[in-house]
Every structure is written in structure tokens, then in C-alpha cells.
Amino acid sequence: DTAVSQTPKYLVTQMGNDKSIKCEQNLGHDTMYWYKQDSKKFLKIMFSYNNKELIINETVPNRFSPKSPDKAHLNLHINSLELGDSAVYFCASSQDSMTVPYEQYFGPGTRLTVT
Amino acid sequence: SQQGEEDPQALSIQEGENATMNCSYKTSINNLQWYRQNSGRGLVHLILIRSNEREKHSGRLRVTLDTSKKSSSLLITASRAADTASYFCATDGISGSRLTFGEGTQLTVNP
Numbered sequence: 533d534t535a536v537s538q539t540p541k542y543l544v545t546q547m548g549n550d551k552s553i554k555c556e557q558n559l560g561h562d563t564m565y566w567y568k569q570d571s572k573k574f575l576k577i578m579f580s581y582n583n584k585e586l587i588i589n590e591t592v593p594n595r596f597s598p599k600s601p602d603k604a605h606l607n608l609h610i611n612s613l614e615l616g617d618s619a620v621y622f623c624a625s626s627q628d629s630m631t632v633p634y635e636q637y638f639g640p641g642t643r644l645t646v647t
Numbered sequence: 648s649q650q651g652e653e654d655p656q657a658l659s660i661q662e663g664e665n666a667t668m669n670c671s672y673k674t675s676i677n678n679l680q681w682y683r684q685n686s687g688r689g690l691v692h693l694i695l696i697r698s699n700e701r702e703k704h705s706g707r708l709r710v711t712l713d714t715s716k717k718s719s720s721l722l723i724t725a726s727r728a729a730d731t732a733s734y735f736c737a738t739d740g741i742s743g744s745r746l747t748f749g750e751g752t753q754l755t756v757n758p
Contacts, residue, residue, distance in 0.1 A: 536689070573684075573750070574751075575690075575735065575748040575751075576748075577745055577746070580745065622689055622690070624689075624690075635680065635692035635695060636690075636692065637692070638682075638690040639689050640689050641688070641689055
């Protein structure tokens with residue numbers, strides 16, 4: 533059983549396009565995250581949702597818009613893609629992050645390449 | 648600025664040897680976690696150590712935490728080729744619950 537799944541695994545697109553990445557977790561967790569990992573493997577948090585409510589919104593261009601239709605899903609929509617958006621995007625979830633941090637469970641990642 | 652920094656950036660050892668990776672951080676923390684990332688995969692949680700703990704074990708893993716020096720180390724004993732991966736420390740600040748990841752150590756275990 534896949535705990536945290538992301539689709540697609542690979543995404544190749546041209547500059548200026550709009551694309552979405554979907555994430556689902558079947559762990560019953562309350563909190564979900566989006567991370568961006570650059571070519572040097574530096575992992576940086578972008579967004580976090582707790583029970584469908586946005587709780588972390590890092591300094592990310594407003595071309596990136598997360599959407600959480602329910603607490604098991606957190607999607608990431610990116611408008612007007614730029615070359616610098618090329619990276620691996622990871623979705624993660626945890627039991628609760630509002631009070632006590634728990635271990636985070638990561639999806640397999642989506643490798644986005646913008647040409 | 649980045650919270651965690653791992654040292655060394657890369658480590659290559661022979662199977663059976665021990666591997667030690669270090670992590671330093673800048674601000675006070677509640678907890679420190681270590682994660683492993685195999686090539687092309689997501690991160691996998693290894694161990695969590697709380698700020699009031701000094702040492703923790705899990706199988707072949709031993710983690711130490713020195714809050715006075717703002718540093719942690721991860722020791723993998725009797726390494727195996729399957730331990731080849733990148734290892735990241737992650738810290739959470741007292742004021743918030745977000746995790747901040749370090750740059751990672753790339754460990755290569757040669758058979």
C-alpha cells in the first residue's frame with residue numbers, strides 16, 4: 533500500500549505553461565507539505581496544510597498555488613512555468629505539526645523539467 | 648540562512664566499516680530528526696531525538712545530540728552496500744513546527 537503518492541513522477545514542459553502535481557496520502561494524517569529539492573539536493577519547504585488549512589507559506593512566487601480539497605489531498609498548481617522551477621517536488625505528510633512535530637512521510641517525488 | 652549543515656558532504660567507506668555523519672544547526676530546537684534518501688526516491692525517516700535527550704539507538708543507528716554545541720551525529724555501524732544514500736538532518740525551531748533540512752551527506756558504501 534502506497535502511503536504518500538504523487539502524480540506524475542516525471543513532468544517535462546515548456547516555459548510559460550501551467551501544470552499541476554497531485555498528492556494523496558492514505559495514512560490519515562492531518563498535515564501535508566510541499567517541498568522543493570534543487571539540483572544540489574537542498575530541500576526547502578514551500579507550503580504546509582493542516583486539516584485543509586494553510587499554515588506554512590514560505591517565500592514562494594505566487595505562481596505556485598497549493599490546493600487541499602480534503603485532508604488526504606494536497607495539490608500544487610504552477611502557472612507560467614520558468615526554467616528555475618526545474619527541480620524535484622516532494623509531497624509529505626505527518627500526524628500533526630501544530631504542537632509536536634512527528635516524523636514526516638515523503639512521496640516519491642515529481643521531477644519537473646522546464647525547457 | 649540554512650539551519651542545518653551536514654559534514655562531510657560526501658563519505659565513501661567499505662562495507663563493514665562504521666560511518667559517522669555530523670550535523671550542526673544555528674538556533675535552539677525542540678527536536679532533531681535524521682532522514683535517508685536513496686537515489687531517485689523520497690526521504691525516509693530514520694530517527695528522532697528530542698532536545699532533552701543526548702543519545703538514541705535504533706538497530707545499527709546511533710544518534711547523539713549536543714545542544715550546547717548545537718550539533719548532532721549519526722553513526723551507522725557495520726555498514727552495508729544498501730546503506731548507500733544521502734542522509735539529512737532536520738530541525739524544528741522552538742517557535743514553529745516546520746522542519747528545516749540540512750544539505751545532506753552522500754554516503755557511498757563499497758562492497
